[in-house]
Amino acid sequence: MVNYQGILISWYQINKRDLPWRNTKDPYKIWLSEILLQQTRVNQGLPYYIKFVESYPNLKSLSNANEDDVLRLWQGLGYYSRARNMLSTAKELENNYRGVFPAFYSEIIKLKGIGEYTAAAIASFSFDEQVAVVDGNVFRVLSRLFDVETPIDSSAGKREFKILATALLDRKNPGIFNQAIMEFGALQCTPQNPDCNNCVLLHLCASKERGTVNQRPIKSKKTKSKPRFFVYKIFTLGNDTFIQKRTGKDIWQGLYEFPLEEFVDKKSQLDYIERHKNKLVYQSPEINHILSHQRITAVFLCFKAGLEIEESTSGLLRIPRSELFHYPVSVLIDNFLKNTNDLSFLSFDENVD
Numbered sequence: 001m002v003n004y005q006g007i008l009i010s011w012y013q014i015n016k017r018d019l020p021w022r023n024t025k026d027p028y029k030i031w032l033s034e035i036l037l038q039q040t041r042v043n044q045g046l047p048y049y050i051k052f053v054e055s056y057p058n059l060k061s062l063s064n065a066n067e068d069d070v071l072r073l074w075q076g077l078g079y080y081s082r083a084r085n086m087l088s089t090a091k092e093l094e095n096n097y098r099g100v101f102p103a104f105y106s107e108i109i110k111l112k113g114i115g116e117y118t119a120a121a122i123a124s125f126s127f128d129e130q131v132a133v134v135d136g137n138v139f140r141v142l143s144r145l146f147d148v149e150t151p152i153d154s155s156a157g158k159r160e161f162k163i164l165a166t167a168l169l170d171r172k173n174p175g176i177f178n179q180a181i182m183e184f185g186a187l188q189c190t191p192q193n194p195d196c197n198n199c200v201l202l203h204l205c206a207s208k209e210r211g212t213v214n215q216r217p218i219k220s221k222k223t224k225s226k227p228r229f230f231v232y233k234i235f236t237l238g239n240d241t242f243i244q245k246r247t248g249k250d251i252w253q254g255l256y257e258f259p260l261e262e263f264v265d266k267k268s269q270l271d272y273i274e275r276h277k278n279k280l281v282y283q284s285p286e287i288n289h290i291l292s293h294q295r296i297t298a299v300f301l302c303f304k305a306g307l308e309i310e311e312s313t314s315g316l317l318r319i320p321r322s323e324l325f326h327y328p329v330s331v332l333i334d335n336f337l338k339n340t341n342d343l344s345f346l347s348f349d350e351n352v353d
């Protein structure tokens with residue numbers, strides 16, 4: 001019988017990256033690393049992991065944190081529901097599990113924000129439970145190694161790959177094996193230009209033999225991207241400006257922003273800007289911001305001081321301009337504040353009341 005497990009674990013021991021969450025069995029830190037790395041590259045997630053562990057070294061410290069501080073630390077990573085769910089789960093574990101992380105997959109998966117993949121990762125990496133992980137890397141490695149044509153985003157595909165991954169799992173070393181196959185997908189069997197000629201599985205790889213490597217894995221659905229048109233309104237009074245917290249079920253929930261107008265199409269967005277032109281001290285260039293399922297076209301407008309501001313800002317949070325950077329905001333707003341060369345309209349010299 002082919003020893004896939006031995007080959008992958010030996011490869012892993014030689015080639016694995018030295019990452020801090022690989023030197024611990026602490027389920028809190030493994031949970032944190034897995035949540036941080038969802039939809040995020042390791043290089044991007046690593047500094048966040050370090051910052052997070054410094055600020056919240058254990059479950060108890062996170063359970064006592066407030067949401068604004070956690071979101072501020074998360075700022076720039078996107079998918080902010082991950083941070084909100086972590087906070088809520090930390091509180092739940094502290095209050096109802098005596099601050100102890102559950103040790104079994106069947107219990108871990110009941111926690112908010114933890115899906116099949118993350119539960120399997122925590123259960124196997126921390127507690128060596130015999131449960132297979134199936135993430136994007138594992139889908140790719142298995143679909144190529146066994147030349148599987150079933151789409152990975154179909155329910156039949158999800159079932160088939162789970163069965164395959166479970167059959168392949170190293171029963172003696174489930175945690176190490178799971179990490180090995182994921183790392184193999186991340187470093188060797190990469191989405192583009194996999195290094196097949198130097199691959200330890202080359203002689204076993206069905207898609208290499210059949211010339212289908214570049215067609216694996218197969219996906220059935222195309223991700224749709226929805227266009228959105230935003231105008232952010234910046235009002236200033238003295239040394240203060242106005243912001244609001246996003247509370248609806250939408251992107252960036254819990255983050256702060258300048259008051260926002262959203263339009264159904266570009267024409268209405270441009271009409272709005274045109275109608276307000278004579279009230280502005282500043283208009284930003286158009287900023288295009290891409291999210292996984294949305295394409296946002298945003299413009300920032302800074303309004304002249306005047307009575308109108310009092311009406312337009314009722315219900316908003318009035319803060320000193322100097323405190324703007326203390327609030328968690330989206331990357332779109334953060335980039336605007338960092339990259340706009342001339343933010344003199346925010347200096348309040350011209351439009352004090």
Ligand code: SF4
Binds near residue numbers: 144195196199202
């Ligand atoms: S031979 Fe190529 S496609 Fe097959 S497992 Fe190795 S890297 Fe992946």
